[in-house]
Amino acid sequence: MATVEAWQPAPSLPPPRTETGWIGWAKANLFGNWLSGLVTVVTVPIILWAVWSMVSWLVGPADWTVITSRPQQYAIGLYPTEHAWRPLIGWLLVSILFGMAAAMWGGAARRIAIGYGVVTVLLGVLPYGMFHEGVVMPWWVRAFILGNLLTLGIGYLLGSNAKTARPRNFVLGGIAIYVLLLLILNGIPGVPGMEEVAPRKWGGLMLNLILAVSGIFFAFPIGILLALGRRSSLPVVKVLCVVFIEVFRGVPLITLLFMSQVLVPLALPANFPVDSVTRAAIVITLFSAAYTAENIRGGLQGLHPGQAEAARALGLPGWQVTMLIQLPQAIRNVIPAIVGQFIALFKDTSLVYIVGMLDILEMGRSIVQGNVQFTDNGRENLIFVAVVFWLFTYTMSYASRRVERRLGVGRR
Amino acid sequence: MATETAVAADPASEQDNIIVARDVHKWFGNFHALRGVTTTVGRGEVVVVIGPSGSGKSTFIRTINRLEQHQRGDIIVDGVEMTEDVRNIDAIRSEVGMVFQSFNLFPHLTVMRNITLAPTKVRKTPMDEADASAMQLLERVGIPEQAEKYPGELSGGQQQRVAIARALAMNPKIMLFDEPTSALDPEMIKEVLEVMKELAASHQMTIVAITHELGFAREVADRIVMFDEGQIVEDLPPDEFFNNPRHERVRRFLSQIL
Ligand SMILES: Nc1ncnc2c1ncn2[C@@H]1O[C@H](COP(=O)(O)OP(=O)(O)OP(=O)(O)O)[C@@H](O)[C@H]1O
Ligand SMILES: [Mg+2]
Numbered sequence: 001m002a003t004v005e006a007w008q009p010a011p012s013l014p015p016p017r018t019e020t021g022w023i024g025w026a027k028a029n030l031f032g033n034w035l036s037g038l039v040t041v042v043t044v045p046i047i048l049w050a051v052w053s054m055v056s057w058l059v060g061p062a063d064w065t066v067i068t069s070r071p072q073q074y075a076i077g078l079y080p081t082e083h084a085w086r087p088l089i090g091w092l093l094v095s096i097l098f099g100m101a102a103a104m105w106g107g108a109a110r111r112i113a114i115g116y117g118v119v120t121v122l123l124g125v126l127p128y129g130m131f132h133e134g135v136v137m138p139w140w141v142r143a144f145i146l147g148n149l150l151t152l153g154i155g156y157l158l159g160s161n162a163k164t165a166r167p168r169n170f171v172l173g174g175i176a177i178y179v180l181l182l183l184i185l186n187g188i189p190g191v192p193g194m195e196e197v198a199p200r201k202w203g204g205l206m207l208n209l210i211l212a213v214s215g216i217f218f219a220f221p222i223g224i225l226l227a228l229g230r231r232s233s234l235p236v237v238k239v240l241c242v243v244f245i246e247v248f249r250g251v252p253l254i255t256l257l258f259m260s261q262v263l264v265p266l267a268l269p270a271n272f273p274v275d276s277v278t279r280a281a282i283v284i285t286l287f288s289a290a291y292t293a294e295n296i297r298g299g300l301q302g303l304h305p306g307q308a309e310a311a312r313a314l315g316l317p318g319w320q321v322t323m324l325i326q327l328p329q330a331i332r333n334v335i336p337a338i339v340g341q342f343i344a345l346f347k348d349t350s351l352v353y354i355v356g357m358l359d360i361l362e363m364g365r366s367i368v369q370g371n372v373q374f375t376d377n378g379r380e381n382l383i384f385v386a387v388v389f390w391l392f393t394y395t396m397s398y399a400s401r402r403v404e405r406r407l408g409v410g411r412r
Numbered sequence: 413m414a415t416e417t418a419v420a421a422d423p424a425s426e427q428d429n430i431i432v433a434r435d436v437h438k439w440f441g442n443f444h445a446l447r448g449v450t451t452t453v454g455r456g457e458v459v460v461v462i463g464p465s466g467s468g469k470s471t472f473i474r475t476i477n478r479l480e481q482h483q484r485g486d487i488i489v490d491g492v493e494m495t496e497d498v499r500n501i502d503a504i505r506s507e508v509g510m511v512f513q514s515f516n517l518f519p520h521l522t523v524m525r526n527i528t529l530a531p532t533k534v535r536k537t538p539m540d541e542a543d544a545s546a547m548q549l550l551e552r553v554g555i556p557e558q559a560e561k562y563p564g565e566l567s568g569g570q571q572q573r574v575a576i577a578r579a580l581a582m583n584p585k586i587m588l589f590d591e592p593t594s595a596l597d598p599e600m601i602k603e604v605l606e607v608m609k610e611l612a613a614s615h616q617m618t619i620v621a622i623t624h625e626l627g628f629a630r631e632v633a634d635r636i637v638m639f640d641e642g643q644i645v646e647d648l649p650p651d652e653f654f655n656n657p658r659h660e661r662v663r664r665f666l667s668q669i670l
Contacts, residue, residue: 310516310575313477314530314582315506324529328520407520 066377067384069129070367071137074384077203077358079185081135086197087206088144090181095120095148097174099155104165108402112395113152119391120148178217182210199277203358205388211281211349211359216342218285223292224331228322230297241293248290256283257354276355284352288345295337299330332407339400343393361385430455430490430586430618431476437484438471438642445471446482447642455585458612458619460629460650463639464665469622472639473588476620477508490585506534509579513591515571517563517578523550524559527578535582542581549577553607569600573607580611587611589621601625608632624669630654638662 031037067074076087095116102113124145128137158164187196202210229241248256260283261276268274274282303326311321331338353362364381368374374381431453438446445468453459461469474480475487478494478501487494489504518526527546531537537545550556553573555566563571572592579587589608593601605628612619612632623629629636629650636653638646638661646653646662657663 304514304516306512306514306516307518309479310510310512310518313479313505313508313510314578315502315534316530317502317534320533324533325518329518332520 062380063377064380064384065129066367066371066374066381068126070132071128072132072135073204073363073367074360074388075204076206077363078201079197079203079206080201081132083193083195083197084141085144086184086187086194088141090184092144092147092151093177093181095151096155096158097170097177099152099157100159100165100170100173101155103156103159104167104170107406108399112399113156115395117149117152120145120152124148178213185210199275200357202277203360204363205360207277207352207357207359208346208349209392211284211352212342212346214281215285215288215345215349219288219292219342219345220338222285222289224296224327226289226293227296227300230293231300244286245290245293248287249294253284253287253348253351254354256287257351259283261355277352277357280352280355280357284345284348287348288341291341291344292338295334295341296327296330298337299332299334300326302333303329335400335404335407339396343396346393346396347389360388428454431620432488433472433475433485434487435485436472436475436482436487438468438475438480438482445642446475448485449642449644450485451637451644451647453586453618453620455618456615457634458632459621460633460636461620461622461639462624462626462629462636462665462669463645464668467639468642469639470590471642473590473620473622476586476588477505477510479510502534506530506582507584508586508588509582509584510588511572511575511579511590511592513595515563515568515575515595517571517575519563522560522562523555523566523574526563526574527581530578531581546577546581549580550574552580552610553577554603567600568596569603572596572600572604576604576607576611584617586618586620589619589623591622591624593623593625626654626670638665640665 029036030040072081072084076084079087098113098116101109103110124142131137131141159170184194185197185202186199188194189196226241226245229237230245232238232241251259257280260279264274264279307325307329308321311325312318316324350359350361352359358366364385368378368381429452431451433449433451436446436449437444447468449468449472461473463469471480475482475494476489482494490507492500492504494501494504517523518529521529524543524546527549528537528539528542531542531545532539547556547559550559553576555570555573558566558570558574563574566574576592592608593604596604605625608619608621609628609632611617621628633650635647636650637644638653640661645659646657648657653662654666657666
């Protein structure tokens with residue numbers, strides 16, 4: 001009879017050594033075959049040439065005076081200088097949230113808060129030419145800007161304290177700060193120093209951010225309701241949601257913005273207290289909500305039907321099946337699409353120039369065109385505005401990628 | 413009204429039989445999936461359901477907790493007739509646990525939260541109480557150390573055991589199993605069957621299980637019910653079912669799956 005042999009698993013060996021170092025990398029990736037070699041040979045010189053001309057322009061003739069002599073207008077547009085402290089207070093409040101998030105979630109939130117702090121310090125100490133035309137940068141503005149480090153720290157403490165560090169507090173605090181910020185900017189009748197500054201005087205980066213945050217803040221819940229409504233078994237609800245979504249997705253945002261100025265007043269009573277900015281904000285929000293709704297609906301449709309069945313089999317009532325099982329999974333699966341949507345929304349806030357608002361892009365354009373000494377600085381202006389937009393959108397997509405990884409999107 | 417008369421007319425079946433099905437019909441569009449199913453399941457009874465693919469096994473046990481709605485006949489579960497009335501249905505569903513072939517754990521919740529979700533939301537059990545009994549259930553199914561993991565981090569066998577614990581957390585009177593082991597690798601089938609055997613042996617719970625694990629059926633079933641073409645062909649205790657079936661169809665089916 002055959003003897004019983006002991007079975008030995010083969011030893012685990014290290015992977016085979018491949019060519020390493022940058023030469024090996026270049027060989028494999030840039031000159032792997034004749035086509036990729038050709039692409040490399042053609043594109044690399046073009047890229048080098050473009051970078052070279054850009055850099056030599058940046059260190060040579062580029063003149064940033066257009067920006068450093070008008071920081072106020074890039075930041076807040078034509079918001080009156082004597083009230084400039086109001087947006088600065090709003091900024092201080094917002095920093096609390098960054099600090100709190102950094103302490104509560106660490107990781108990406110902390111890195112974003114650190115970057116935010118560094119940029120804030122830079123903005124506080126940069127050698128500006130002027131604050132705006134003819135006014136030297138006042139010391140108190142610098143003090144306010146640097147004060148953000150303090151409120152960032154306060155937020156951090158709130159986020160480190162076990163009693164206050166609750167996601168619910170963060171959300172409620174965010175809502176409170178949002179409302180307070182709008183109140184401070186708009187003014188409180190009867191309070192000295194808080195005279196009304198109508199939204200049509202708001203501008204600069206501040207306007208882009210307010211429109212974007214308001215849009216995201218409202219588009220998300222409205223989008224969820226629309227997505228659920230579109231799946232509703234009540235025909236009236238369903239039809240209304242479908243019509244709403246398809247109308248707002250089918251018409252360009254520019255057209256909607258024009259319509260909000262021309263058509264909406266017809267539908268509203270005369271003297272209805274909704275100014276053109278609020279109307280633009282509402283249109284941007286609804287436009288974004290329609291896209292958010294379709295993203296979330298896609299997420300809902302992608303769910304395995306067994307999920308809802310298992311929840312129903314446990315005796316959960318229908319609305320809890322939706323709220324606790326389906327929506328969280330659907331939203332988690334479409335975070336990349338929703339964040340992409342919100343990045344688009346942020347960029348689209350520039351379109352409010354159509355209703356005569358001076359957002360950062362339009363503000364820059366009118367500085368360049370309205371001042372003889374800056375007519376040659378259109379490039380610097382555009383590069384600056386582009387970098388500002390990019391900083392915010394990149395931060396958003398960075399945050400989204402980290403959240404995705406944390407929630408394990410794509411890994412069920 | 414209709415419910416009361418239906419139940420009152422048949423007091424005996426209400427007491428002894430936790431599930432009563434009378435001439436149940438179900439159509440999917442034009443397709444006649446259940447063609448007059450009549451059977452009863454007594455309290456504490458363990459019934460194994462077998463039959464060829466597409467014979468209506470799943471459809472039938474899903475009518476018991478009304479994941480599918482039947483169109484003709486009566487189904488009475490624990491004295492409550494399955495009707496359009498939504499309140500009845502949520503109440504019945506919380507009394508009937510169900511385990512699926514594809515586990516259907518909630519991937520965004522930890523094992524612990526999967527188990528405590530229904531008790532805290534439906535029964536309003538306080539969180540700490542729900543946590544404690546969830547932990548006991550995890551010990552019962554043999555994986556207390558996995559409590560804080562997410563379903564995606566578990567093996568198939570472990571996931572199915574969590575799914576059983578999740579259903580048991582509602583203290584159901586009836587457990588329905590729809591091919592709980594057929595998505596599992598052979599090594600993992602055993603660990604799930606062990607848990608099911610332990611449940612069956614306790615005789616505190618009524619079990620209706622679709623499974624082709626004939627060893628399991630032989631060992632723990634009180635009856636084996638065979639479906640074909642939307643009807644029940646045979647309904648016998650395991651011994652007789654295997655050794656002395658009345659219908660030739662059973663023998664043919666057994667020879668196919670053995
Ligand atoms: N939602 C549905 N829509 C249409 N037809 C369905 C639906 N569910 C089941 N059926 C059909 O009803 C019949 C019975 O299906 P059922 O799932 O009950 O079979 P089964 O006995 O469980 O089979 P299996 O062993 O493959 O699970 C099948 O022919 C199936 O195609
Ligand atoms: Mg089936």
